[in-house]
Amino acid sequence: SSKKGGAAPVKEFKDIMDGLKSIYQTKIKPLEQAYSFDQFHSPFLTNADIGAKPMVLLVGQYSVGKSTFVKYILEKEYPGCHIGPEPTTDRFVAIMNGEERVIPGNAAAVSTELPFTALTRFGASFLSKFQVSSLSTPVLEDVVIIDTPGILSGEKQRLQRGYDFTAVIEWFAERADMILLLFDAHKLDISDEFKRAIGALRGHDEKIRVVLNKADMVSGQQLLRVYGAMMWSLGKVVQTPEVMRVYIGSFWDNPPQHKDCEMLLKAEQQDLLNDLSTLPRNAAVRKINEIVKRTRMAKVHALIVSHCREQMPAMFGQSKKQTELINNLEGEFEKIARQHQLVRGDFPDPNRFKEKLAMFKIEKFPKLDKKMLALVDEALGIDLPKLLSDFPQTQAIVPTIMQN
Amino acid sequence: SSKKGGAAPVKEFKDIMDGLKSIYQTKIKPLEQAYSFDQFHSPFLTNADIGAKPMVLLVGQYSVGKSTFVKYILEKEYPGCHIGPEPTTDRFVAIMNGEERVIPGNAAAVSTELPFTALTRFGASFLSKFQVSSLSTPVLEDVVIIDTPGILSGEKQRLQRGYDFTAVIEWFAERADMILLLFDAHKLDISDEFKRAIGALRGHDEKIRVVLNKADMVSGQQLLRVYGAMMWSLGKVVQTPEVMRVYIGSFWDNPPQHKDCEMLLKAEQQDLLNDLSTLPRNAAVRKINEIVKRTRMAKVHALIVSHCREQMPAMFGQSKKQTELINNLEGEFEKIARQHQLVRGDFPDPNRFKEKLAMFKIEKFPKLDKKMLALVDEALGIDLPKLLSDFPQTQAIVPTIMQN
């Protein structure tokens, strides 16, 4: 995949994720388990959760070249790929690393190995229009790509889908790390359903990159007009004053039709590939940050629970003491914060915590396990910062959206 | 001025205007005068009214290159022109054909030879910031150019002007045939006052052309970003869904800084010059149409008044008859329409007409002058259509705004 220089994603992503998994499993999860962190806050993380790859979502009118774009990035077609001038892709396809095969939507949605169980909420008629296509290619070691059915103009087409297209786009947009919004320079058409889809992306503006595809199909001057018209319309639809980053190019391997902007398009294509290649790195940084946040929560949690445990009498009056502790929980938080030099902002909401705590027998929790705590402090103080500093600190980590 | 091919405006404009003046003076005005058309509808046209040249208005931030653009078009500086990196042009300048000189605003506003008497309404502090600069150059045989002071950011600057800048822009926009809205590719900045100025152009969208100037000062990719950002912002400010026509170029004679878009910019510049060169032609067509409309009104007017005149008794009961005619004016309109095969839509508003007619003694009007009427019919049936058909019917007459 050396052919497209920047497209080769940074090799460190998998290594860093492996490091993160091992830190979590050996130093953080034991403390979470000892004090039932999952019951109070959020489920324990699986290796699949931590290693989940950055997701790239493609959105655009039919025939804009979404599936061809995927082929360009992968340097081959994914299993079940259809490319053609008519509306072709009729389903959502999650393209992932693995042996070459197609997993139908219903099977994919029940597999706990795959991050798609939540899709069952969109119903059987959606699942019959969803599939996972796996194949083995370097790019997929670092990202998951979501190809989607083309957006069609006209209300009738929309109703025939049998599921809520906009809601599905919203679900994927929420989880995606980058959203590529494709337009066709050769046939610019911003339908009402496309506008609704753009509306569904609201709140994720910083993830969106606009791609003006098939740019070589028109002359330089026509391209200017189309690009201007697109920006004019987008400015009206998208509420933010910040201009979206646009890449103008022709994402397939055919020779260009018009050559007057050849250099420009090449430079733009390379920029988009570079942008994509920063995804794993940025996703890794974001994940480390999330784990750091979670670990601090888990530590505070363990200190609270073990502090309460220490107050419990050995045999009699346990229930009375539990009620007393819960009633005075804010006071106990003060004491813990003072004793361990923590800021009150790191503490959970006392009322929600009281409700949860009431469901346990406090005396059943272990006392403070100093060794476990030491491991967590090590993760926070040494291991996680080291993982971060292993990155060469390039500007790639800075969100690129406003660099124009 | 052959150097800029398309810039040389069509030579026929003056000839056509001369033809129009002569048709009006010899065949139409006599009828208008005989039946006091001016008292009922609008003043008689002067040769200056008919021959008034198409007006091009320049609007933009300071230092965007407005005055340099004028120099580029004229191929020389106009008297009193200032060009420089600081805010330079401090006044509105009407650049017209004539011997090389400057006419200060107060003098210009009292000259009935010039179309600026209405500017007195903006007050003395405005007139001290207005001037006419005349010089002799081919382009000015066909157009008048209005150079304007640059728009400045900041409320303070706005207040210091001492006159209502936006209202003045509005006045010129109303009269202009083309409005060039200039932006600087090198320093894009859409200030609040600029937005207000764009607001003042509302309703004249079809006259507006956007010029992205100094386009060679940045690389091709940067130019794309700037252009996109401009369209994004303009789309938010301008209400119409139709995209404004944009010309990207560098309107001076210096060699380009960046050469990666040289061909494109050249083509764009040429397109703008072509667009400008269609102005006289389009203005001439519009004027002929206006005169046709006016002549039909004048004919109907003459038929009404002379018809009423014919009903008047020779000596007694004139006043009674006049009242009767006025009261039954709608009925008389019916009769006239039937007799001369006219449609009722060509008739004036009866109530306004009654009011005016009441101020005259109908018996003082001449009876229908068949010779005058024949002249008007000749103008409508032969002379004016001939003037129109003298144009080679190119698409230049079609408004170019939506041809992208």
Ligand SMILES: Nc1ncnc2c1ncn2[C@@H]1O[C@H](COP(=O)(O)OP(=O)(O)OP(=O)(O)O)[C@@H](O)[C@H]1O
């Ligand atoms: N860069 C390009 N330049 C010109 N034509 C292209 C380009 N990319 C794709 N095409 C052509 O456009 C057509 C549509 O391509 P493709 O099937 O990839 O679009 P799509 O967006 O996936 O459509 P659908 O939404 O129907 O799945 C095909 O005929 C393809 O060969």
Ligand SMILES: Nc1ncnc2c1ncn2[C@@H]1O[C@H](COP(=O)(O)OP(=O)(O)OP(=O)(O)O)[C@@H](O)[C@H]1O
């Ligand atoms: N096409 C161009 N490329 C680069 N620089 C330019 C170009 N046109 C003009 N300039 C430079 O920009 C500066 C401002 O030009 P000019 O005075 O014509 O602007 P202006 O819009 O008339 O400003 P003002 O509103 O202050 O009158 C000058 O230094 C001029 O030489």
Ligand SMILES: [Mg+2]
């Ligand atoms: Mg497809």
Ligand SMILES: [Mg+2]
């Ligand atoms: Mg100036």
